[in-house]
Amino acid sequence: MADMEENAWAMVQKQGKQFVANNRPLYVNGFNTYWLMVFAVDQSTRAKVSEVFQQASSVGLTVCRTWAFNDGQWRALQKAPSVYDEDVFKALDFVISEARKYKIRLILSLINNWDSYGGKPQYVKWGKDAGLNLTSDDDFFSHPTLRSYYKAHVKTVLNRVNTFNNITYKDDPTIFAWELMNEPRCPSDSSGDKLQEWIEEMAVYVKSIDPNHLVEIGLEGFYGPSTPNRVQFNPNTYAQQVGTDFIRNHNILGVDFASVHIYADSWISQSIDDSHLKFVKSWMESHIEDAEKVLGMPVIFGEYGVSTKDPGYNSSYRDKVISTVYTTLLNSTKKGGSGAGSLLWQVFPEGTDYMDDGYAIVLSKTPSISNIVSLHSKRLATFNSLCSWKCRWGCKKKHRLEELDHHDEL
Template sequence: METWVGLDFVLSEAKKHKIRLILSLSNNWDAYGGKAQYVKWGKAGGLNITSDDDFFSDPTLRNYFKAHVQKVLTRVNTITNVTYKDDPTIFAWELMNEPRCLSDPSGDKLQVWIQEMAMYVKSIDPLHMLEIGSEGFYGPSSPGRLQFNPNTFSQQVGTDFIRNHRALGIDFASVHIYADTWVSQSITDDHITFVKSWTNAHIEDAENALGMPVLFAEFGVSSRDSGFNTSFRDNLVATVYKPVLESSKRGGGGGGALIWQLFPEGTEYMDDGYAVVLSKAPSTATIMSTQSKRLDMFSSSCSWRWGCKKRKDDEDLLDHDEL
């Protein structure tokens, strides 16, 4: 019960500060329970299941998850008295953080789950947007795009960026960027090269193949990586931001990019290596603030699929080549 009240408080505080939230409904990884917890419950209930990936296919486990979804979406906030599914503070729902199904590289099992759960979420809450939470790996449906994957393993994890996002009920595409996990944990120029191609490819596919915006919902670099320094992180952030801003300027599909992860002072003990404390990283803070202001400016004059109004003369001065 305390967990629910804690989430009520988060939503209440976010509303006060005019912050919109994306709430993830599950996790591929063990943190906070994840799909493995559903499997544990299933085994305890006598189900004959052998893999965490059975979360996606076992009818009982799917019903467990649906019960959880219904519980979350229909909860009434004890502070604001607003039902979650009616709360505009929630920007969107996320089906799962970084879903993978290694037992089925074809992607069929995960695709069926995405479609079923997307329709279920929408049956309860047709108003909020919904995204998958995907990392963005290309799969069998788009062999011509496999070249943009960071490695061969990524095309064997049961995900398929373009196919997954064609599921009914999915409103915008989600992509993550972790070159230091996928390419190499030693900082090299290859990271920047990969990030450029990865970001541009997904903006292009969001616009041309999917017809929807794309949000780079997580990206970052760990301070624990060999060769890490703040200058490299700033370069990485700018590398992600630039094509997103270029897309926004023309009313394209680049919806935004969210760095993983911001920490307030005093909470560094929870740092997983990716923490950014803005008061201690002024150069990174400046890049983020500048990007936010520019995106706000262009979003007021540009809209997805409708193009842009004529820019004012003073807007021409706000170039971003220095990013």
């Protein structure tokens, strides 16, 4: 039985436009909880890590995206370049081992574009402290010393041996994928060349250390100069000027799947409006189409949500946004397409309200969302459990699918 369980917990791989595990499709219903490592450091808050995994698991969520970085700040993992706090690293060990207990896989992000938890501004500060002549946070992408700082962090994390289960991170199937950076932007170079070179170098570098895990960039999904025919789908004109380029950035060696974020309420207008729902649908459909026809890879919508702080916010509107995301994905899933999953921003347990940025969802306090999430999880489980990769949705099991509850809705 132990061997069977171990075999069932296989490394996630990519075959064409789909994720697979044990030679079966793997469609993702997941969530974000970025602060797990920091909470796990302190024994008084460590139980919240287990609590959020338990609650997420109870509604069928199977993938969590969280930070594998905290640079130079309070409870820092990396106190200075290549100088680590072992207690914080042990906290990350705990997060990974605990996720495995609840059969939740992790997408681990390796640095932030923003200054929260240090990020690229902290790397630039370290560089200045070392006497480097740096004029912009975007020097992070181009200066060889800062690139070496990042590479050293990648190497340390990937080669870390978990003190709870003795499994090296790069060998642990609990880890779904490595994310190069949370929401990389390089507005000092709107051509996109500077960021493109960084992505090309770092994706291959991660793969050189760990060829077994999937790699994604962490992009928000803005279309750039390489696809002028697609910029019409961007939420605003500024999106073309931040140095990212969805198609070009993903069409490189070492990147396994595409990442897209969805924030109509911060990109278009904070006031709640039905036009937001239309944007969510068209934004998703354009990226699913590009992932299928141009990139030939899966796409995960790695962050999406609605802030309770938005003017005109109401809970039924948030329910509509989540349902729109799920329905759009299911339209792809039914065809075996590239729409591979989504990750709610963000799922919190009770008693963590002081960390809420407006987007936090406490499942135990929001039964309508819990029901929507749970039903979507059941629908995806139908595809994940009954259809092997080789059948490509056309096998004899089709009749069994038709007999299942909710199949008409699927």
